[in-house]
Amino acid sequence: MKSYRKELWFNTSTRRAFINITPQVEESVKESGISEGFALVNAMHITASVFINDDERGLHQDYKEWLENLAPHEPIDQYSHNRTGEDNGDAHLKRQVMGREVVVAVTEGKLDFGPWEQIFYGEFDGRRRKRVLVKIIGE
Amino acid sequence: MKSYRKELWFNTSTRRAFINITPQVEESVKESGISEGFALVNAMHITASVFINDDERGLHQDYKEWLENLAPHEPIDQYSHNRTGEDNGDAHLKRQVMGREVVVAVTEGKLDFGPWEQIFYGEFDGRRRKRVLVKIIGE
Amino acid sequence: MKSYRKELWFNTSTRRAFINITPQVEESVKESGISEGFALVNAMHITASVFINDDERGLHQDYKEWLENLAPHEPIDQYSHNRTGEDNGDAHLKRQVMGREVVVAVTEGKLDFGPWEQIFYGEFDGRRRKRVLVKIIGE
Numbered sequence: 001m002k003s004y005r006k007e008l009w010f011n012t013s014t015r016r017a018f019i020n021i022t023p024q025v026e027e028s029v030k031e032s033g034i035s036e037g038f039a040l041v042n043a044m045h046i047t048a049s050v051f052i053n054d055d056e057r058g059l060h061q062d063y064k065e066w067l068e069n070l071a072p073h074e075p076i077d078q079y080s081h082n083r084t085g086e087d088n089g090d091a092h093l094k095r096q097v098m099g100r101e102v103v104v105a106v107t108e109g110k111l112d113f114g115p116w117e118q119i120f121y122g123e124f125d126g127r128r129r130k131r132v133l134v135k136i137i138g139e
Numbered sequence: 140m141k142s143y144r145k146e147l148w149f150n151t152s153t154r155r156a157f158i159n160i161t162p163q164v165e166e167s168v169k170e171s172g173i174s175e176g177f178a179l180v181n182a183m184h185i186t187a188s189v190f191i192n193d194d195e196r197g198l199h200q201d202y203k204e205w206l207e208n209l210a211p212h213e214p215i216d217q218y219s220h221n222r223t224g225e226d227n228g229d230a231h232l233k234r235q236v237m238g239r240e241v242v243v244a245v246t247e248g249k250l251d252f253g254p255w256e257q258i259f260y261g262e263f264d265g266r267r268r269k270r271v272l273v274k275i276i277g278e
Numbered sequence: 279m280k281s282y283r284k285e286l287w288f289n290t291s292t293r294r295a296f297i298n299i300t301p302q303v304e305e306s307v308k309e310s311g312i313s314e315g316f317a318l319v320n321a322m323h324i325t326a327s328v329f330i331n332d333d334e335r336g337l338h339q340d341y342k343e344w345l346e347n348l349a350p351h352e353p354i355d356q357y358s359h360n361r362t363g364e365d366n367g368d369a370h371l372k373r374q375v376m377g378r379e380v381v382v383a384v385t386e387g388k389l390d391f392g393p394w395e396q397i398f399y400g401e402f403d404g405r406r407r408k409r410v411l412v413k414i415i416g417e
Binding site for chain 2: 279281283316318320321322323324348349357358359360361362367370371373374375377378379381409411413415
Binding site for chain 2: 001054056057058059098107116
């Protein structure tokens with residue numbers, strides 16, 4: 001069995017952002033030399049997500065508005081977590097809806113995707129350096 | 140390390156449906172000849188889910204009503220995504236709540252399940268042919 | 279390829295609880311002797327979750343209130359599932375938001391975590407014995 005590990009770094013200019021990281025994950029699969037296996041892609045921070053959906057700007061706007069409705073950022077003092085001095089209580093909730101990680105099959109040396117699947121980094125408390133882990137195992 | 144891959148196809152007669160796919164995944168584990176490993180089961184389409192829960196009709200009705208409340212199908216024009224000509228903006232949101240994939244342990248050649256765990260395909264934009272990927276790795 | 283399996287048992291004194299199970303999973307990784315691979319940690323029951331987030335009491339209180347708002351326990355008869363004689367319809371919904379499982383990379387014999395990642399058992403219908411599965415594969 002082979003294994004491969006890489007960290008991807010992000011520093012978004014806005015609090016919330018969705019970034020298509022499919023090219024970096026595809027590159028990782030190539031570098032790994034693994035043709036059959038699983039690729040795990042996970043946020044290493046607990047106010048961010050990795051998820052798979054469509055690379056369509058309108059949809060991303062819908063996600064932002066929907067998540068804001070489900071877990072509003074303000075008022076800040078509605079979250080007990082923010083009594084620690086943080087203002088990111090909402091981000092911990094949003095990340096649970098969108099998920100921490102995806103596991104993608106690797107087949108014949110490629111991400112084994114349906115027609116529209118793309119991998120996104122979802123940032124809910126940005127403006128600082130944060131990481132995504134890519135770990136691939138297989139043969 | 141062995142690996143196994145299979146696609147399951149669906150074409151539901153209704154927009155939304157939950158289908159128990161446990162027998163097909165169990166069959167895949169048998170076919171794979173893998174006794175210890177992981178089975179990944181994921182929707183290959185971004186308006187559908189794969190999830191694990193109870194095979195109980197009342198619960199499935201609860202899920203449908205709850206998801207419709209969290210992300211209503213209508214009015215269609217509430218979703219920016221639907222400006223692309225689609226009417227499935229809600230389906231992309233519902234799928235995030237229910238999830239894209241499950242990873243199930245394979246132990247002694249069987250899905251390593253708790254007492255009530257069953258795998259479901261969750262369709263939120265049906266009435267066309269769509270796929271689920273089963274990928275198993277192990278020994 | 280090596281594989282390792284362990285069950286963790288819980289019996290919470292309250293209906294809802296969050297328990298940090300990171301030490302038990304770290305112990306499992308050690309026992310497995312696996313240095314590079316994946317650890318799957320999943321609830322074996324369908325009214326419980328395994329998820330990764332922060333070990334901060336205020337945040338856990340926020341999760342409880344938020345989930346209660348998204349899927350209230352009462353009135354019991356709002357859920358079709360409860361017509362079976364159960365009163366845990368809400369717990370099946372809450373578990374979908376928080377997730378069934380996490381997959382964590384194992385690197386150099388350790389859980390490959392970001393700075394604040396901790397693994398939690400999330401109980402939404404407790405006061406009876408329930409299990410979490412830890413399955414690790416790799417080399």
